[in-house]
Amino acid sequence: MSQDRPALHLDGIGLQIGGARILQGVTLEVARGEMVGVIGPNGAGKTTLFDVISGVTTPTSGRVLLAGEDVTSRRVHQRARTGLGRTFQTSSVFPGLDARENVRLAAQAKLGAATSLWRFPRRGDDATGVADRCIAEVGLDHHAGTAAGVLSHGDKRKLEIAMLLATEPELVLLDEPMAGVGSGDVAGLVEVIRRLHGSGRTVLMVEHHMEVLLGLVDRVAVMHHGELLAVGTPDAVMADPAVQSAYLGEPV
Numbered sequence: 001m002s003q004d005r006p007a008l009h010l011d012g013i014g015l016q017i018g019g020a021r022i023l024q025g026v027t028l029e030v031a032r033g034e035m036v037g038v039i040g041p042n043g044a045g046k047t048t049l050f051d052v053i054s055g056v057t058t059p060t061s062g063r064v065l066l067a068g069e070d071v072t073s074r075r076v077h078q079r080a081r082t083g084l085g086r087t088f089q090t091s092s093v094f095p096g097l098d099a100r101e102n103v104r105l106a107a108q109a110k111l112g113a114a115t116s117l118w119r120f121p122r123r124g125d126d127a128t129g130v131a132d133r134c135i136a137e138v139g140l141d142h143h144a145g146t147a148a149g150v151l152s153h154g155d156k157r158k159l160e161i162a163m164l165l166a167t168e169p170e171l172v173l174l175d176e177p178m179a180g181v182g183s184g185d186v187a188g189l190v191e192v193i194r195r196l197h198g199s200g201r202t203v204l205m206v207e208h209h210m211e212v213l214l215g216l217v218d219r220v221a222v223m224h225h226g227e228l229l230a231v232g233t234p235d236a237v238m239a240d241p242a243v244q245s246a247y248l249g250e251p252v
């Protein structure tokens with residue numbers, strides 16, 4: 001990605017499905033290395049916006065630029081090649097495979113090898129090396145040989161982040177990383193996200209766990225009825241009467 005352009009620029013994004021206006025006029029710039037939280041009441045359009053950024057959904061108006069490059073008409077895998085990575089609200093791990101194997105498959109896909117489960121993994125081969133590094137980065141070394149299906153929710157989320165890291169993203173979209181995570185696992189996961197960001201990556205995160213989100217991000221973008229209601233530092237945004245009204249369900 002180019003150094004001087006915003007990592008992400010959403011330029012007047014709109015999405016109309018049938019008679020429903022799902023997104024309207026969403027304009028947002030995220031600088032390289034910035035961490036921005038996206039919040040808003042249920043149904044505000046946060047996940048749909050992530051779908052538009054990652055290429056799952058094509059907007060009916062506006063443009064998506066990654067590092068200055070217009071990717072609006074590019075598909076998911078093409079955007080992934082430009083350095084975009086995403087986790088989903090629901091777990092995307094293969095439960096029967098161990099943690100290392102899950103990450104190795106993600107690394108193999110990035111390295112362009114056939115994503116075959118049957119390819120014999122050897123220590124020292126590229127994908128296995130990447131997998132070991134990414135597993136260590138999220139602090140799951142001790143579970144590298146554990147079947148993903150038996151990991152705690154918190155460890156599954158860490159594993160998903162390791163799988164994401166294996167694709168070497170520069171812009172990371174995290175969709176509710178704390179969803180389903182027990183209170184004992186929250187601090188560890190926060191630390192992993194902090195490290196993910198600390199190593200220079202740009203992060204955009206949807207998260208309902210407000211305390212966690214406000215403690216992590218540089219700026220917050222608030223969505224309401226498909227529009228961006230406010231963007232600013234956590235303190236400024238939470239003090240904004242329009243944002244408070246949106247959360248209380250009052251008209252704004």
Ligand SMILES: Nc1ncnc2c1ncn2[C@@H]1O[C@H](COP(=O)(O)OP(=O)(O)OP(=O)(O)O)[C@@H](O)[C@H]1O
Binds near residue numbers: 017042043
């Ligand atoms: N394909 C679709 N067709 C029609 N309506 C849709 C479609 N996708 C999303 N919507 C509607 O768009 C709105 C935004 O949904 P979205 O899931 O993006 O909200 P959200 O802010 O992520 O909500 P939550 O916090 O509950 O996950 C909702 O009213 C949803 O019902």
